[in-house]
Amino acid sequence: MSNIQSTERPHTEAPIEGKDPIVRFKNISKSFGDLQVLNGVDFDLYPGERVAIIGPSGSGKTTMARLLMTLEEPTDGFIEVDGRQLWHKEVNGNFKKADEKHLHEVRGDIGMVFQHFHLFPHMTVLKNLMEAPIKVKGMSKAKAREEALAMLEKVGMAGFADQYPARLSGGQQQRVAIARALVMHPKVMLFDEPTSALDPETVGEVLEVIKEIAKDREMAMLLITHEMSFARDIADRIAFFDEGKIQEEGPPSQLLNEPKTERLGEFLHRFGIDGKGHNV
Amino acid sequence: MIWDWQYAFEILPRLLKVAHVTITATLGAFVVAMILGLVLAFARRSTNRLLSGVTYFVVEFIRSTPPFVQLFFLFFVMPQFGITMGALMTGILGLGIHYSTFLSEVYRAGIDSVDKGQWEAATALNFTSRQKWVHIILPQAIRPIIPVMGNYLITLFKETPMLLGITVVEMLSQAQIIGSQSFRYTEPITMVGIFFLILSYGASLLVKRIELRMDINRR
16 A cells, blocks of 8 residues: 655646736636536646646546637637637727637647647658748748757657658657647647557656656646546646536645545545545 | 551651640649639638538539530630630630539548548647648648549540530541541541550559659558
8 A cells, every 4th residue: 555645746846926827717618519518617827837637538627728729619708828818809898709810829828739649640750840830930940950859859759750650659659749749839738638548558658758848847737637646746736627617626645635525536536546545 | 457557657647746735635624623623622611601602502513514515605605705715725724624623522522531630730739721721731631532633634634535526626536537538537546545545544653653652651
């Protein structure tokens, strides 16, 4: 029996005091037809902060990331990114629905890593990383190449620059996808179950890379994950999602060791963690 | 002997003299079809219901009427409305428009075959709509439809003789003219057949090469 309290938490506490949130969800709801996926979510994420989102499948955690990445539009509520409205435009004190131009301006602060990587199959690994900096940010080819190679080095994929994604394992593809998101230097990085589609033997390498990035604290990270020990090791705060709402949030030690709600207790139990933070 | 070699060699230059008409008409019409087909595919996918609906109707209308009738209409009726074009130009446009409706459906299938995740990844990297199409979606959409497009190219090539209807003399009509002058049809018609065979087969080999070249699984 081991206590869930990890001794290897490598980071300092989240430097959030006195800062404005980089992302703010205000009373966000989302329905797909009759199905209400999010039900009035309020949530703040601070610069440099690392928050893990846990919860059962279908609880709305992925939808939250997708709303922030502008892949889905909220049914109700407001999202602020670095003090700017994401889905709305302020015109003479009134909020109007944002157009694509506005979304394009604001979403540059957000990056995302997907469960299924979604690398561009018709481009080499290097080209996958160079395309957006060149086309979206107007970076020179030489500079983009230099940055891309440095980022590949960082995720341990430097030797694969000229390969096509189809030749890589899932873990390798995901590491490239992480590098591809990183070269855009977003202020907020979303990880949507980054290891859920991987073979068990490649999960570790991807988690290591994410941990490595987390150390830098260059950006806020929102991690949607089912890897409880990983969430505990990496997160400053864990938010537990169920039935379209954040049911409980707090530092990992508190949330995993002393769940306040019965739901979270049950959820943790299913992952082999009992109500007192012990593995069972 | 039915086949007269000397006669065949005699008429060869006259046939080859119009070979460029067949080739120009085919390639010209196919370029028109590829470009217009893409425009139609986009219009059909538009979120504007009116544009999408009208495009659907136009595509179905053109697809369901014989190209010969369309050519005839373009060449003999349009001048009455003040629009006059050369016969070959009319042929290129007419066949191009007809085949664009087929290619637009092929494009649509290709575009639909691109994984939704590719759009999402492109959005996450903040590409503009135009950049998404040009750099991410279309390159992936075209690859699987190359064999089908190759088929349409060859079908179009074999239908160019219909341009005789609007006075364009290409190879097959030239063969008929030669035949009617000498009452020997076997040689010119056979030679044109072989010419079509060689070019069609050549084109299919070319398409195969392009297909292999773009197959990312072989790289």
